[in-house]
Structure formats: structure tokens, C-alpha cells
Amino acid sequence: MxxxxxxxxxxxxxxxxxxxxxxxxxxxxxxxxxxxxxxxxxxxxxxxxxxxxxxxxxxxxxxxxxxxxxxxxxxxxxxxxxxxxxxxxxxxxxxxxxxxxxxxxxxxxxxxxxxxxxxxxxxxxxxxxxxxxxxxxxxxxxxxxxxxxxxxxxxxxxxxxxxxxxxxxxxxxxxxxxxxxxxxxxxxxxxxxxxxxxxxxxxxxxxxxxxxxxxxxxxxxxxxxxxxxxxxxxxxxxxxxxGRRLSQVDDYRCDDAELILVTSGTAGYTARVAVDELREKGIKAGNLRIRLFRPFPFEKVRQIVSSAPKVAVLDRNISYGHHGIFYQEVKSALYGQTAKPTVFGFIAGLGGRDITKDHFKEIVEYALSKDKAEEEIVWIGVKK
Amino acid sequence: MTKEKKMVITIPREELMSPGHLACQGCGASLAMRLALKALGQKTAVCIPACCWAVIDGPFPYSSLDIPIYHCAFETAASSASGVKAGLEMVGETETTVLAWAGDGGTFDIGIQALSAAAERNEDIIYACYDNEAYMNTGIQRSSATPLGAWTTTTPVKHYKKERKKDIIGIMAAHEIPYIATASVAYPEDLVRKFKKAREIKGTRFIHIYAPCPVGWKSQPEDSIKLAKLAVQTGYFPLFEIEDGENWTLNFKVKERKPISEYLKLQGRFRHLKEEEIAIIQKEVDTKWEKTLKKCGL
CATH class of the missing domain: 3.40.50.970 (Thiamin diphosphate (ThDP)-binding fold, Pyr/PP domains)
Structure with missing residues (x-):
């Protein structure tokens, strides 16, 4: 029903x-x-x-x-x-x-x-x-x-x-x-x-x-x-x-992606709209949505993001004095691995501020324009 | 021919508490549990929060009680017991008596919110508080059950406890729960009778047990029963029952109350008190006693 x-x-x-x-x-x-x-x-x-x-x-x-x-x-x-x-x-x-x-x-x-x-x-x-x-x-x-x-x-x-x-x-x-x-x-x-x-x-x-x-x-x-x-x-x-599969993670157009957006919660669906629009413009973006966070799905995350040169992690959270928490976890999953994508950390949407597809485009633009993460936290939409 | 008086043994022989527990000498709390379980029987499950009894029972993997025990968080005796009762009912074990067994800290202080809520919901549990009048398990710190004038490690002699003991009975009576009683380890027949009576009543039942603590009270272990008797005989801890929050019955009518000084002088925690301070305490006891008599219609 x-x-x-x-x-x-x-x-x-x-x-x-x-x-x-x-x-x-x-x-x-x-x-x-x-x-x-x-x-x-x-x-x-x-x-x-x-x-x-x-x-x-x-x-x-x-x-x-x-x-x-x-x-x-x-x-x-x-x-x-x-x-x-x-x-x-x-x-x-x-x-x-x-x-x-x-x-x-x-x-x-x-x-x-x-x-x-x-x-x-x-x-x-x-x-x-x-x-x-x-x-x-x-x-x-x-x-x-x-x-x-x-x-x-x-x-x-x-x-x-x-x-x-x-x-x-x-x-x-x-x-x-x-x-x-x-x-x-x-x-x-x-x-x-x-x-x-x-x-x-x-x-x-x-x-x-x-x-x-x-x-x-x-x-x-x-x-x-x-x-x-x-x-x-x-x-x-x-x-x-x-008829519905439940997995540790949910990946979307990641296979040939140059950049994978790592998300969790509803931001994942917004990311997918952005991924589709970016793909239409010729930018090979993908989305990895982490469903199981604890225990952390190390193998799955490694398997999926290792093929991409760049990974952008979106956090709707912060560990004060450290970084976004999913960003920390993704980095720790990749430490010591042979394939080492460049990982960028973004913080957005704290306290219910909207996370829109334009934010994801901003994130993609930033990550594609840099060779390495110049700062550990890139704030999205913050009024400085 | 003189009429022969026969002694009737009302305390069951069955033991649900074994020796080998970790209580100190002269511990009122351990005797209280032994007696309570004799009354409640084996079909009892107990929730014990942080308190002396969390230790007395014995360390993992041992237990000195022959009933199931849930060692629960400090402030959760009443909420854990509520959950246990609901859970047991849902799996078809409707006959088990669920007992929450907490010290005064877990009852008067940190656990009072959960206790008040369980009483308001009239949860079908027996909540027993064994009151040794301070945080004894952590090393004798004052609780809101510590009496006026007492020394503890956080109410040092120079600044002994200046506040009255919280009126937990008044608080529980205000909840109009079906059954409330005070009990003492010096009156085992009375204590056992009250737990037996409580077992047969549905809803929240609250039993406040006076439990001497020689370590915390700086008294002699062999004086524990004597102290518990004096607490009743001086009117400091009257034995009574309250049904439905309003029907008070005094169980032990003291004709001539002994002076409180007799009770105080056996305990090092009151040694610093001067005569005038003892007089103040005496007055407090008198007032409270009169109030209790009045409530009991005497």
C-alpha cells in the first residue's frame, strides 16, 4: 500500500x-x-x-x-x-x-x-x-x-x-x-x-x-x-x-567521476540534481551518500572514492577545533592507501540553513580549480 | 494455670540473599534487602542504581542474590523499573514483582525526577529507598536526606549540615500513590509485613527504610540495631503506613519518647553538637512527631 x-x-x-x-x-x-x-x-x-x-x-x-x-x-x-x-x-x-x-x-x-x-x-x-x-x-x-x-x-x-x-x-x-x-x-x-x-x-x-x-x-x-x-x-x-535494497552506502554516477561529492542525509538528493546538471555541462561529477556512518563503511568508501582524483565532502556538522566530521572519517579511510584522491572538506547548512544545488556547484567549482585543499574547512554560505 | 504465650514466626525462612556479599559490618542496607526479599519471594526482579547495593551484591560474575538484578544508572531506578515491568508484561511474565532498590542519594536527589514521574503514572512497581542519610558508597558526602546537624565529608564539623532532611514521605504522599510505608531494620516483623502487603497491591508502592551505616555515621557496628530502635523510640523515624496518600496509620505507638540526645550520642557524626544545638534538633523532632500523630488521627 x-x-x-x-x-x-x-x-x-x-x-x-x-x-x-x-x-x-x-x-x-x-x-x-x-x-x-x-x-x-x-x-x-x-x-x-x-x-x-x-x-x-x-x-x-x-x-x-x-x-x-x-x-x-x-x-x-x-x-x-x-x-x-x-x-x-x-x-x-x-x-x-x-x-x-x-x-x-x-x-x-x-x-x-x-x-x-x-x-x-x-x-x-x-x-x-x-x-x-x-x-x-x-x-x-x-x-x-x-x-x-x-x-x-x-x-x-x-x-x-x-x-x-x-x-x-x-x-x-x-x-x-x-x-x-x-x-x-x-x-x-x-x-x-x-x-x-x-x-x-x-x-x-x-x-x-x-x-x-x-x-x-x-x-x-x-x-x-x-x-x-x-x-x-x-x-x-x-x-x-x-524490492528495495538497503546498503551501507549509496553511490550515484561515481564510476567515471572526476569528482565525487560525499554527502549524508537529504543533502544527498540535492547533490544528485547538481551532479546531473554538471554532467550535462560535461563535468564528470558523482555522489556517494553515506548511509551507515557507525561503524564506518571503510571498505565501501575506499572502493568507490579511490577511482576518482578528487573528493569533496559536505558536512552539515563540525567538530570544533577539528573539521567536518564526515571529512575526518573519509580522510582516515584513505590514509595509507595506494590510491589517494585529493580530499576537500566543506561545511554548510548549520542550524538549518538551506543546502541548495547551487552550493554543490560552488563546491565542485572550488574543488576542480585547486590542486590541493588549501584549507581544511571551506565554509559554504557563511556571512563572514 | 498461666496462659502460655506462643511466639509466631512471621519471617519466612527462605533466604534469597547469600553470605559472601560485600557489605560492611553492621550494614543496615544489607539486612534490609535480606528481609525485603524474604517477604517478596523469588518471583521478584530488582533494579539497583548506583548506591552501596551496586557493590554489596558482588562484582561480575558473582551475585549474592538469587533473583534477577538489573544494575541501572544512578538516576534511573524508577524509570528502569517502569521499563522492566512493561517489558516483562509484554513477554507474558505478568506475575513478577518489580522492585526498584535505591539509596537516599538515588531517591531524594538524582533519582527524584524519575521517581515522581513513575509515581504520577502509578507504575506497578515497588520502590524501596534504604536511607543511610548520605552518599555512603562514594565516601560519606551529604545528600538531601542527611539530617540537620550531621557531619559528612562535604559538611565538615565547622560547617555541619544546617538544613533539614528533605521530607520524602510528604513528597510521595502528595502523589497519592496506593501505598507508602516507613520501615526499620530493627523491626523486622513490621518490615516483612509491609513488603508482603505491598506485594499484593497494584500501582506504585514506596517503602522508606531506615538503614544505619556505621562507617558513615561513625557508630559501632554492634550498635546498628540499637540505633535503629532508638530512631523509632525517640520519634525521629516513626513507623507508619499511608494508604492512597491520605490514610495514615502509626504502627508503633511510642508512649514516652526517649530524648534525641540518646540517639545522637552514639554517633560520631553528631559529636560536635553543643547542648543548644541538640535542643534545636529535639524541637525539630517534637514538631515532626506531633505532625505525624495528627496525620495518623492521634
Whole structure:
């Protein structure tokens, strides 16, 4: 069934079709419609789940983790300040190996107050041990929730589904809503190897001495390393059932590209319009959209960008005192490789400022006119 | 012929707490858990945030409790327990009693937001606070449960605690939850009865347990029960129950209250207090006691 829905509702449908059993959430703009629809679904019985209406995002994640530990599939959604408030519990989720799925609407961090999009909220959580998927369409948002539960529950690592504020969260697009039966075939019920039950009492998360702690973290990393292959495997399986492939990255006209624009989120689609127009003018541009950010898809990124002489990374974020974060990551993927494209870093669109196709043309023009990156950050559209 | 009095043993023999735990000598918190679990039985899951009990239970991979434990974040005892309860219900384990077991810091201070919210939602959990009146696990720092006049490492003798202990019972009563009780490790039958009663009630139940801490109170380990008794006998920590936020029942009617000085003098944390300061504390206890009696309709 096709429906015209907003990005936030794509998250709700994804959570519903995944048969989430416990939802705990706290409202924050621009996330509210996600949980409004889910509470309606819980109220009218469309979704058989318990909705815990908590008093903060910190408690939202805490309640989700309690539910997950008890063996229930748990979902929540938040944004910016809410995600930051959850920070402690994000570590708890991955450290405790509780495969919760969280929808995060990318919103700029205050102060000054901003409800508009940038990625500093989710990227500030890149080292918390969560799998991160950045989406560029409402269809991808819905599909990603279902795939994320599958990947997360297989490896017992939580996942974050990330979408831009407004340009995706509040934008209506046609979305194919998969049939419940098919989703059930793809995503089996959650059966964790250990859970909190009186039938088999265990203590979870207790005091862990230096004799044991490191091994627990080693195992988390080893399982994280399995994510890219599992994303491809479950993505192909998804394609067989639903006709849409879900991959680590999404490349567009990159094969013969002289310059590859690396993007994430909705900026990817804008980049593609620019790529097409540039191609018409004879400029061989391509676009690599990074969908899986954590763990970083090193192999895929290397494979795709190594063939191009130049790479321009667009960041809607900044690591203060360093550079754009995707730029750092792409550079680190290429370090020590034989093929070394020249990599340029651009920052645009902070706090919801528009990123247009003209910005991409400006980026391409800059990168093609320079032999090397003269500065680590090229600011796009900043009023200096 | 004199009528023979028979003693009825009301405390179950079953032990769900093993020796080999890491509590200090004379620890009230460990005795409280042992008794509470005797009342609640094996079909109990417990959420323990950062507090002495996060350590007492024993380090990974050991546990001194024969029930499932979730060691949760400091401020999340109530929110974690809410999630555990919802999760267990969704997987069909509807009979499990979910217990949040936190210290005074995790209850009066950092966890009060989550606790208030869980109580407002009337979550089907028992929240037990074992109150040793300071952050004992981190080395005796003052909490909002630390009483007036007490020394702690952050309220040194020259600047001992000048503020009253937060009225957690008043706060919880204002939430009009189905059941609230105070309990003491010196009155085990009463404590066990209250946990048994709580187990049979639906909704949020809050039990405030007085738990002596010889290390933090600078008292003798062998005096822990004596201190806990004195706390009740002086009227400092009255034993009562509140049903539906308004029906107060005093469980232990003290005919002649002992002076608070008897209680204070056994604890090094009050050693610096002068007579006039003790008189102020006595007055505080008297006022509070009168208020409690009034609420209990006495």
C-alpha cells in the first residue's frame, strides 16, 4: 500500500511494522509526530505495545533499556537536546548490549535555540557504541527501522535512525508501506540469549573489575565490525522481499567521476540534481551518500572514492577545533592507501540553513580549480 | 494455670540473599534487602542504581542474590523499573514483582525526577529507598536526606549540615500513590509485613527504610540495631503506613519518647553538637512527631 506520509510518520510506521512492544518517549520538536502517531496506534490497538509516557528523554531511554533487558522490543525517538540528555543511557544501551532502536531527528544544538537541522546532535554520539544510519527519503526511514531491528538484535547492538529536521521529518513523500505479514517474515520476534527473568536469575551490568571490563569492550568492537557485512546481507534479503535494497552506502554516477561529492542525509538528493546538471555541462561529477556512518563503511568508501582524483565532502556538522566530521572519517579511510584522491572538506547548512544545488556547484567549482585543499574547512554560505 | 504465650514466626525462612556479599559490618542496607526479599519471594526482579547495593551484591560474575538484578544508572531506578515491568508484561511474565532498590542519594536527589514521574503514572512497581542519610558508597558526602546537624565529608564539623532532611514521605504522599510505608531494620516483623502487603497491591508502592551505616555515621557496628530502635523510640523515624496518600496509620505507638540526645550520642557524626544545638534538633523532632500523630488521627 502506498501512502503519502511525513518522515516522522515513516518512523512510526517502521516501529509499528516491527511490532515494537514497549515505546517510551518524551516530546521534542521536531520529533513529536513520531510519538503522537505511535500513541494513537497503541491506543486503538493497531500496535500491541505499552507506551510509557516518561518525563524526560533520559527516562525514555532508561525505560526502553529496562524493557529490552526484560526481552521486549523497544523503540523511542528524540532530537538534539533530548539525545544529549540521553547520552549516559546511550552508553548504557551499547555497553549492556540492549538492541533498542531510536529515531533521531537531526536538529541543531542550543544555544541559541534552534529547531532546524544539522548533524551535531547525532554525531556527538558517534562514540557511544550505536549503529548509525543516515536517511535521505521517507521510504528509507521506514525501511531502515525494520532493517535496524534485525541487525541490532542479531548482534545485540542498538541502532539510531537519523533524518534531517523538516527537510525530511516534516516533508511528505510517497512511501510504500510493507505488508505486516511480509515484515513478520523478515523480522522474527526478539529472542535475546539472556534476559532479566526470574526463570533464570542473572545480575546484569554489575561491578566489573579490570580483569573483565576490557574483554566486554573488545567483544562489542568485534561485533561492531560485523555490522557492515550484516547490513549488506540483510539489505539484500530486504530487496528480495520488498524490492528495495538497503546498503551501507549509496553511490550515484561515481564510476567515471572526476569528482565525487560525499554527502549524508537529504543533502544527498540535492547533490544528485547538481551532479546531473554538471554532467550535462560535461563535468564528470558523482555522489556517494553515506548511509551507515557507525561503524564506518571503510571498505565501501575506499572502493568507490579511490577511482576518482578528487573528493569533496559536505558536512552539515563540525567538530570544533577539528573539521567536518564526515571529512575526518573519509580522510582516515584513505590514509595509507595506494590510491589517494585529493580530499576537500566543506561545511554548510548549520542550524538549518538551506543546502541548495547551487552550493554543490560552488563546491565542485572550488574543488576542480585547486590542486590541493588549501584549507581544511571551506565554509559554504557563511556571512563572514 | 498461666496462659502460655506462643511466639509466631512471621519471617519466612527462605533466604534469597547469600553470605559472601560485600557489605560492611553492621550494614543496615544489607539486612534490609535480606528481609525485603524474604517477604517478596523469588518471583521478584530488582533494579539497583548506583548506591552501596551496586557493590554489596558482588562484582561480575558473582551475585549474592538469587533473583534477577538489573544494575541501572544512578538516576534511573524508577524509570528502569517502569521499563522492566512493561517489558516483562509484554513477554507474558505478568506475575513478577518489580522492585526498584535505591539509596537516599538515588531517591531524594538524582533519582527524584524519575521517581515522581513513575509515581504520577502509578507504575506497578515497588520502590524501596534504604536511607543511610548520605552518599555512603562514594565516601560519606551529604545528600538531601542527611539530617540537620550531621557531619559528612562535604559538611565538615565547622560547617555541619544546617538544613533539614528533605521530607520524602510528604513528597510521595502528595502523589497519592496506593501505598507508602516507613520501615526499620530493627523491626523486622513490621518490615516483612509491609513488603508482603505491598506485594499484593497494584500501582506504585514506596517503602522508606531506615538503614544505619556505621562507617558513615561513625557508630559501632554492634550498635546498628540499637540505633535503629532508638530512631523509632525517640520519634525521629516513626513507623507508619499511608494508604492512597491520605490514610495514615502509626504502627508503633511510642508512649514516652526517649530524648534525641540518646540517639545522637552514639554517633560520631553528631559529636560536635553543643547542648543548644541538640535542643534545636529535639524541637525539630517534637514538631515532626506531633505532625505525624495528627496525620495518623492521634
Amino acid at each position: 502506498k501512502k503519502v506520509i511525513m518522515g516522522n510518520h515513516a518512523l512510526s510506521y517502521g516501529a509499528m511494522l516491527s511490532r515494537s512492544q514497549v515505546i517510551a518517549a518524551y516530546p521534542i520538536t521536531p520529533q513529536t509526530q513520531v510519538v503522537e502517531l505511535l500513541s494513537e496506534m497503541c491506543a486503538d490497538g493497531t500496535l500491541e505495545a505499552k507506551f510509557i509516557k516518561v518525563e524526560s528523554e533520559h527516562s525514555a531511554m532508561a525505560a526502553c533499556l529496562g524493557a529490552s533487558l526484560a526481552g521486549a522490543r523497544a523503540f523511542t525517538a528524540t532530537s538534539a537536546q533530548g539525545l544529549a540528555l540521553m547520552h549516559e543511557m546511550l552508553h548504557w544501551a551499547s555497553g549492556g548490549r540492549m538492541p533498542v532502536v531510536l529515531g533521531n531527528i537531526n536538529r541543531a544544538m542550543a544555544p541559541g535555540w534552534s529547531i532546524w537541522s544539522d548533524q551535531n546532535d547525532s554525531l556527538s554520539e558517534r562514540d557511544t557504541g550505536w549503529i548509525q544510519f543516515y536517511c535521505s527519503s521517507n521510504q528509507e526511514v521506514l525501511d531502515s527501522v525494520i532493517q535496524a531491528f534485525k541487525v541490532s538484535e542479531k548482534l545485540m547492538i542498538p541502532s539510531m535512525i537519523i533524518l534531517d529536521a523538516f527537510s525530511l521529518s516534516h516533508t511528505y513523500e510517497v512511501v510504500e508501506i510493507p505488508e505486516q505479514e511480509k515484515v513478520d517474515g523478515y523480522l522474527p520476534p526478539f529472542k535475546p540469549p539472556f534476559r532479566l527473568t526470574t526463570e533464570e536469575p542473572h545480575a546484569f551490568g554489575g561491578l566489573t573489575s579490570p580483569d573483565h571490563y576490557m574483554e566486554l569492550r573488545y567483544k562489542l568492537q568485534k561485533d561492531m565490525e560485523k555490522v557492515p557485512a550484516l547490513v549488506d546481507e540483510t539489505g539484500r534479503e530486504y530487496e528480495k522481499i520488498f
